[in-house]
Amino acid sequence: MNGRRLASLGSILLCLCVTSLVRAAPTDAQVSAELSTLPLAGGAKAMLAIVVDVPAGLHAQSHTPLDPNYIALTVTPDANAAILYSDPIYPPGENKTFGVLGTLSVYTGRTIIYVAL
Numbered sequence: 001m002n003g004r005r006l007a008s009l010g011s012i013l014l015c016l017c018v019t020s021l022v023r024a025a026p027t028d029a030q031v032s033a034e035l036s037t038l039p040l041a042g043g044a045k046a047m048l049a050i051v052v053d054v055p056a057g058l059h060a061q062s063h064t065p066l067d068p069n070y071i072a073l074t075v076t077p078d079a080n081a082a083i084l085y086s087d088p089i090y091p092p093g094e095n096k097t098f099g100v101l102g103t104l105s106v107y108t109g110r111t112i113i114y115v116a117l
């Protein structure tokens with residue numbers, strides 16, 4: 001990976017947009033990005049891992065909520081001419097029932113979303 005691409009990747013990490021997480025509370029979900037520094041075989045794509053840690057007892061809507069009125073968790077890297085992104089690869093949500101809310105497709109605990117570079 002050349003220096004320009006690595007520098008651009010750094011700006012991506014700062015500009016990732018993750019929605020549908022609870023904000024401004026002491027129990028906020030933690031979001032981080034990790035990139036392997038292992039060498040790649042010729043033609044292989046680097047993978048960026050977006051790690052979302054949702055605190056115990058809380059949940060985030062999955063990428064595919066069961067109710068269209070709920071906001072899906074999405075990862076949207078900012079456009080960068082130096083890097084070509086693939087669409088994010090989301091894990092399946094887990095269907096859980098929450099009393100009056102009913103059954104929701106959610107992420108709990110640690111969820112990893114991948115973006116090929």
